[in-house]
Amino acid sequence: MRVALSELLLSGVTTVADLSMAHPGWLDLLGESGMRVCIAPMFRSARWFTKNGHVVEYEWDEGAGQKAFAEAMTLIERAEQHESGRLFGMVVPAQIDTCTPELLKDSFDEARRRGVSWQIHAAQSVSEFHEITRRHGFTPIGWLHEQGLLSERSIIGHGIFLDDHPSTPWHTRRDLDVLAETGTTVAHCPTVFARRGITLKHLGRYKRHGVNMGLGTDTYPHNMLDEMRLAAYLARTQATDPRSLTTTELFEAATIGGAKALGRDDIGRLAAGCRADFVLVDITHPMMRPARDPLRSLIYAAGDRALKAVYVDGTKVVEHGEVLTMDYRAAAAHLHEAQQRVADRVPERDWNHRTAEQISPSTFRWA
Numbered sequence: 001m002r003v004a005l006s007e008l009l010l011s012g013v014t015t016v017a018d019l020s021m022a023h024p025g026w027l028d029l030l031g032e033s034g035m036r037v038c039i040a041p042m043f044r045s046a047r048w049f050t051k052n053g054h055v056v057e058y059e060w061d062e063g064a065g066q067k068a069f070a071e072a073m074t075l076i077e078r079a080e081q082h083e084s085g086r087l088f089g090m091v092v093p094a095q096i097d098t099c100t101p102e103l104l105k106d107s108f109d110e111a112r113r114r115g116v117s118w119q120i121h122a123a124q125s126v127s128e129f130h131e132i133t134r135r136h137g138f139t140p141i142g143w144l145h146e147q148g149l150l151s152e153r154s155i156i157g158h159g160i161f162l163d164d165h166p167s168t169p170w171h172t173r174r175d176l177d178v179l180a181e182t183g184t185t186v187a188h189c190p191t192v193f194a195r196r197g198i199t200l201k202h203l204g205r206y207k208r209h210g211v212n213m214g215l216g217t218d219t220y221p222h223n224m225l226d227e228m229r230l231a232a233y234l235a236r237t238q239a240t241d242p243r244s245l246t247t248t249e250l251f252e253a254a255t256i257g258g259a260k261a262l263g264r265d266d267i268g269r270l271a272a273g274c275r276a277d278f279v280l281v282d283i284t285h286p287m288m289r290p291a292r293d294p295l296r297s298l299i300y301a302a303g304d305r306a307l308k309a310v311y312v313d314g315t316k317v318v319e320h321g322e323v324l325t326m327d328y329r330a331a332a333a334h335l336h337e338a339q340q341r342v343a344d345r346v347p348e349r350d351w352n353h354r355t356a357e358q359i360s361p362s363t364f365r366w367a
Contacts, residue, residue, distance in 0.1 A: 001026075002331035005033040006323045007222040011304045014277035014312045015258070015267055017216070019092055019119070019157075022075055031084035034317035034325035036277060038262055039079045039087055040119060043068035044094040045103050050351050056127050058098065065103050069093075073110065086313065089116055090155075090262065096122040096140050097131050101147065108149050117263055119187070120144070121157035123175075129161045129168045139163045141175040145182065152183035155214070155261050159186035160193065160200050180210040185261035188253070189218035190231045203235035203253070204244035214258035225303045228254050232299070247296055276314035282306050 008016055015036040020026065022041045030037040045065030046058040076089030091111035093099040099107075104120070111118035122140040123129065132140045141162060144150050161168045162175035179186060188200055200206070206213055217227050228250055235245040259268030266274045283291050287302035298306060310318035317325050346356040 001029055002033075002326050003328065003335050004220070004222045005030075005035060006326055006328035006331065007220075008217070008224065009033070009035065009310055009318050009323050009325075010307070010321065010328075011223040011225045012279040012307055012310055013222075013224050014279070014310065015262075015264075017090060017119075017258075017262065022071065027075075027079055027082055027087060030079075030087060031082055032325060034086075034312055034315060036086045036267065036275070036312055037079075037088075038090050038117075039076065040090045040092040041072040041075050042092045042094040043072050043103075043107075044098040045100045046098045048095075048098060053351055056131070060100075062100055062103070065099065066106075069103060069107055069110075076114075076116070088262075089114075090119055091116060092119045094121060095124075095128070096120055096144065097128050104144075104149060105147065108154075111153065112151075115263070117153045117155055117261060118149075118151075119155040119157060120149070122159065123156065123161045124158035126161060126167050133170070139168075139170055139172070139175055141178055142172065145178045150178065150182035150184045153263060154182070155185045155187055157187050158189065158193070158200075160198065165201060176206065176209050176211065179206075183212065185212040185214055185257070187214045187216050187258075187261070188231060189216040189227070190234050191217065191227055192219035194230060194234060195219070199234045199238060202238035202244065203231055204239055204241075204249070207245065207249050207253075212257055212260055213253040214261045215254045216258075223304060224254060225299060228299050229303070247293075247299065250299070251295060275312075277312050279310050280308040282308045 015038070017038040017040050018030065019040040019042055027039065030039065043065055045062050046060040048056050048058055050056055079087040079089050091107050093104055093107045108118050122144060129140060132138065132143055136143045138146055139162065141159070156179070159179070163170035163172045164175065186206060188203060190199060193199055203213060215224065215227055215231060217224060232245055232247070232250050236242050256268040259265065267277055270278060281294065281298055282288065283294050285302055285306040288294060288297045288306050291297055307318070308320065309316055317323065343356045346359065347353045350359065
C-alpha cells in the first residue's frame with residue numbers, strides 16, 4: 001500500500017479511489033499518506049475460479065455478500081469521520097458477475113441514500129460478457145441499464161466489451177449511447193489491459209459520444225502520467241487517427257472527469273472555492289524543452305521527472321522526487337522481501353500448481 005500510494009504521489013496524483021478489500025489499519029495508512037482518498041471497500045456474493053485454465057466457475061455465498069456489504073458501509077462511515085478530514089467513501093459491489101441482482105440493487109439504493117458514488121466492474125472481459133448474456137439475455141451494460149443501475153453517480157470499471165466491440169459482437173448497438181444518456185462514467189485503466197493485448201476501442205470515441213471518462217492505474221507501477229501517455233497512444237492507434245483524442249480531452253479525463261465521477265466539484269481543477277490540491281512542474285527541466293506547450297511536454301516527454309512538488313489541502317507531500325509523508329524506499333524494500341515469500345506459495349494458488357517461474361519465466365536465465 002505504501003509503495004502504491006508513494007508512486008501515485010510521485011506522479012502528481014492528489015486524489016485516489018482505493019478499491020480494496022478491507023484490511024487492518026487501512027484508514028490510518030491512507031490518512032498517513034497525505035492524499036485525499038475515496039475508500040472503496042469491495043464486496044461480492046461469489047468468488048470466481050477455474051479448474052482448467054479457460055472455464056470460469058463461481059462459488060456463491062449470498063449471506064457472506066450481504067455481511068461484507070454491511071461491513072463496507074460501516075467502514076465508509078468511519079472514513080468520513082477520520083481525523084485527517086481527507087477520506088470519503090464510495091459503494092462498490094465488486095463485479096457484475098460475482099454479485100446477485102439483489103446485492104446490486106440494495107447497494108445502489110444505499111449509495112443514492114448516502115449521496116455517494118456507486119462503482120461496478122463490468123464489460124471487463126470476454127468471459128464476463130458471455131456469462132451475463134447467458135444469464136440475463138442482455139450485455140453487461142444493457143443489463144445494468146435494464147435494472148436501473150446506471151446514473152450520473154454510477155462508475156463502470158473498464159467498460160471495454162460493449163455490444164459493438166469486435167470481440168463481443170451482439171445484435172444491439174446501444175451500449176455506448178446508454179452510457180452517455182445515463183451520465184455514467186467509465187473508469188479507463190489502459191496499462192493493466194494493454195499487457196494482455198486488450199484495449200478500449202477507443203477513448204476518443206467514448207468522449208465523442210458524450211461519455212464521462214476517468215483514468216486509473218489499477219496495476220503496478222501506479223504512475224498516472226505514464227497512464228495518460230499510454231491512453232493517448234492506444235486511443236489514436238485504435239482509431240487509426242492521430243486527431244481522435246486531444247490532449248485537452250485526455251487531461252480532463254485525468255482530472256475533472258474523475259472528480260465528476262466521485263461527485264466532487266471542489267477538486268480536479270484550480271478555481272476559487274476548490275481545495276488546494278495542486279502540482280508544481282519545473283518547466284526549465286531539459287525534458288520540458290522546448291516549452292511551447294508545457295502540458296504536452298509533461299505528458300509525452302518529461303513525465304514525473306519534471307514534477308517539483310505536490311500539495312494536498314495546501315500541505316506539501318512531495319518535494320524534488322521525495323515523498324514527505326511515507327518512507328517509499330523502505331516500503332519498496334519490504335515489498336521485495338514479501339514477493340520472495342509469496343513466490344514459494346504460488347503453486348498452492350495456481351489452478352495447475354505451476355511455479356512462479358513456469359507462469360512467468362525470467363527474461364534471461366540467471367546463473
